[in-house]
């Protein structure tokens with residue numbers, strides 16, 4: 001029997017090999033896996049994803065440009081009519097890289113910049129000189145007219161860098177996504193994770209940047225899983241509204257050895273199968289797959305979300321964060337709605353204050369409609 005879910009995006013860890021050694025890398029990349037998919041298996045996977053109805057593939061790593069068949073597979077993805085995004089550390093370009101990327105007409109190319117201070121970035125990325133190479137990549141990609149965007153992953157080592165990174169990006173029309181580090185990676189000391197106040201402060205930084213600067217000056221968003229159902233802040237993500245974790249609903253994650261998960265950020269306990277044993281198409285269409293996500297019932301929610309009025313639509317937030325922090329699905333403690341109720345308890349008890357906030361947010365959302373369309377173009381191009 002076929003399920004009702006349409007696969008919009010496959011995030012493919014193309015290889016685990018990486019030339020950097022980033023402290024917060026969720027996949028703990030470095031060497032390639034001993035059993036990575038061969039080129040012919042990668043070709044079959046592309047056809048299989050197309051058969052599944054997949055609209056776009058994001059190639060990431062490790063560092064995807066390290067695989068010698070990167071260009072062959074990237075071209076095939078485009079020939080099959082799927083969108084292509086590339087997430088690279090931006091340190092490995094040669095003379096031909098930008099012309100090759102231009103030919104692929106990718107939907108997005110994202111590189112990571114974790115600090116304005118080269119020394120801090122290089123320390124986080126585990127390689128001296130990485131900042132200079134990545135910045136050169138950003139500048140050249142921009143000059144070539146490629147849809148380049150910058151991702152900053154925030155933790156205690158770089159939270160104070162945000163306003164300086166903003167200064168670097170101001171007026172350059174480079175799309176900037178801010179996300180927070182998770183604790184899946186083996187190299188990442190858990191004490192560097194943002195605490196609840198720092199997490200909220202990061203959201204506040206994004207919201208205030210969006211208020212202060214027009215999109216053409218500073219196109220900035222929080223990652224898709226940041227925030228939700230805030231009582232006080234305007235929406236900070238690209239989607240107009242949070243509709244719950246999309247793992248196994250519209251997105252899928254594929255590891256370089258063919259393991260399939262709903263989302264690559266979740267740990268290996270969430271592996272649903274392997275493309276060598278079962279084609280993605282069959283797994284995606286199986287009624288048993290991704291049951292934690294597809295078959296969500298309010299009774300599945302944990303203590304943080306159980307009584308929340310947003311539960312039906314929100315489904316308890318980001319499952320990766322939820323599992324990492326509480327060991328349970330549907331129980332995300334890093335939720336703006338919950339944090340605001342804790343941080344601003346007294347103010348929010350006042351019904352007039354709540355009404356005023358609601359009206360202000362609605363008015364802002366109306367005023368921002370045009371800006372939000374521009375924001376989508378900055379991140380996704382015109383298609």
Ligand code: SF4
Nearest residue numbers: 305308314316317335
């Ligand atoms: S408390 Fe849970 S269900 Fe409610 S908005 Fe936050 S994450 Fe969503």
Ligand code: SF4
Nearest residue numbers: 225245263318319320
């Ligand atoms: S687990 Fe979190 S990061 Fe992964 S798809 Fe769900 S919301 Fe997004």
